[in-house]
Amino acid sequence: MLAPIKHLLSNYRIVLASGSPRRQELVQMLGLNAELCPSTFEENLDVADFKEFSDYIEATALGKAEEVFQRLSGVDDSKKLLVIAADTMVTLGKEIYGKPKDAADAVRMLTNLSGACNRVFTGVVFKHALGVRKFTETADVYFGQLTEAQIQSYVDSGDPLDKAGAYGVQGPGGALIRRIDGDFYCVMGLPLNRLCCELNKLFLEDLN
Amino acid sequence: MLAPIKHLLSNYRIVLASGSPRRQELVQMLGLNAELCPSTFEENLDVADFKEFSDYIEATALGKAEEVFQRLSGVDDSKKLLVIAADTMVTLGKEIYGKPKDAADAVRMLTNLSGACNRVFTGVVFKHALGVRKFTETADVYFGQLTEAQIQSYVDSGDPLDKAGAYGVQGPGGALIRRIDGDFYCVMGLPLNRLCCELNKLFLEDLN
Structure with missing residues (x-):
């Protein structure tokens, strides 16, 4: 997907924040x-300060990108610097599901997600010397009906504890989900197709 | 997801055909x-012999399951035998896309898939001494618009050559796809959520 800009990428130091x-x-x-x-x-950041939920997510990603850009810029200027930051959040109705505090919190989240549809937002920011480019992708994740034993077994595996919404799609958590409408990789934390499209535009438009 | 039948699984020799x-x-x-x-x-098998496309896929999966079941049953009867077989096919309109014959065929398929929506069918069959259980899952896969250079670069990676439809969602091919409506794992070749649901039913209903 990055074939059109392959010759340009090597001039850049690319850092994932x-x-x-x-x-x-x-x-x-x-x-x-x-x-x-x-x-x-x-x-x-306080979600109440933002009109759109995507603005809130992109602001968090921008905060990460700018901090890393500031820290690294000037350290090595033999190559131009491009920082990529992303932030992923899970919402169920109006509630935001971050990483669970502990196993009991993971059980609570998964019990609510069972049989329901949650929406995942991943915001991505590119930060370079000339400016910023940002976008958000969303995906709807439909959980199957889970029994208490299934939830407890998944929580016991340890997999949910470091993940927004207490689940990961790419490991054993993938079996909890009956369908995703949207980009699987958005749910995993980095929407690959959109990322490549925006990187192509960044290099062929903004940085040319 | 298999927690409800964990105690029953150990009585079975489970073989993926x-x-x-x-x-x-x-x-x-x-x-x-x-x-x-x-x-x-x-x-x-000839698709023209089947009324529904899912019947055709399940018949192919059943053929695999029965051949393996016949070959292995009786060899080791200390454990009961369960054979799981699956077959995955990609369709674009009325055309079936199998594995590409060569790199040029992969380019042809990917050129047609670019910017379009293809449908993936995965049929699964469980074969055991008491009978058979089968099901088919489908997912709609939306490709982004691809340039010739992007298609050629992906084909050059070798990734498409052993895959139905000339793409894999779980590797670099994942970046070609802007969204999937359905189960990502159906596209990968084994719909995990449905598989677990059906395995739970198999052990708690058919084999009890």
Whole structure:
């Protein structure tokens, strides 16, 4: 997907402002040579300050991107710097589901998600010396009906504890979900098709 | 997802009638202790002989399951035998897209899939001493618009050559797809949520 800009990418130092092994795996799958650099940006924005939910998510991603960009810019200027940041949130009705506080919180979330449709938002920000490009993708995730034993067994596996909404689509959590309307990789934390389309535009339009 | 039947599974020798490393990976993700045993069933049924497309796919999966069941039953009867077989097909309009014959055929398929919606069918069959259970899942896969360079680069990666429809969703091919309406794992070759639901029913209803 990045074939049209392959010759341009090598002029850039590309940094993923994330410590997520899932996002790293996805970026590597694209053949994109990106370093991981987790941001120290404190994710404490108030959703009530934003008109659209996507604005809120993109603001969090922007905070991460700008912090990493500021920290790294000037350190090595043999290559131009591009920072990619992403933020993923799960919503059920009007409630935002972040990472569960503990196993009991994971059970609570999964009990609510069972048999229902949750919406996942992933906002992505590109930060470079000339400016910023941002977008948000959404996907609707339909859980099957889960029994208490199924929820408890999944929580016992430890898989839900570091994940927004207390589930991951790419591991054993994938079996809990009967359908996704949208991009699977948006739910996993980085919408690959849109990311590639926007990277192509970034290099062929903004940075040319 | 298999927590309700965990105590029953250990009485069975479970065999996946497949040589697909993707299906093996998925089954392992469920914590299901299944052996791989590729079927020698010749996949040459004529779609014109079937009223519904799902009947055609399930007949192919049944052919694989029965061949493996027949070959293995009686060999080791310390455990009861359950054979799971699956078959995945990609359709675009009325055309069936199997595995591409060569790189040029992969380019042809991907050129047709670009910007369009293809439908993936995965049929699954359980074969055991008391009978058979079968089902088919479908998912709609929306490709982004691809350039010739993007298609050529993906074909050059070798990824499409062993896959129905000349793409895989779980590798670099995932970036070609802008959305899936349905189960991602149906597209990957084994619809996990439905598989678990049907396995639970099989053990709690048919085999009890």
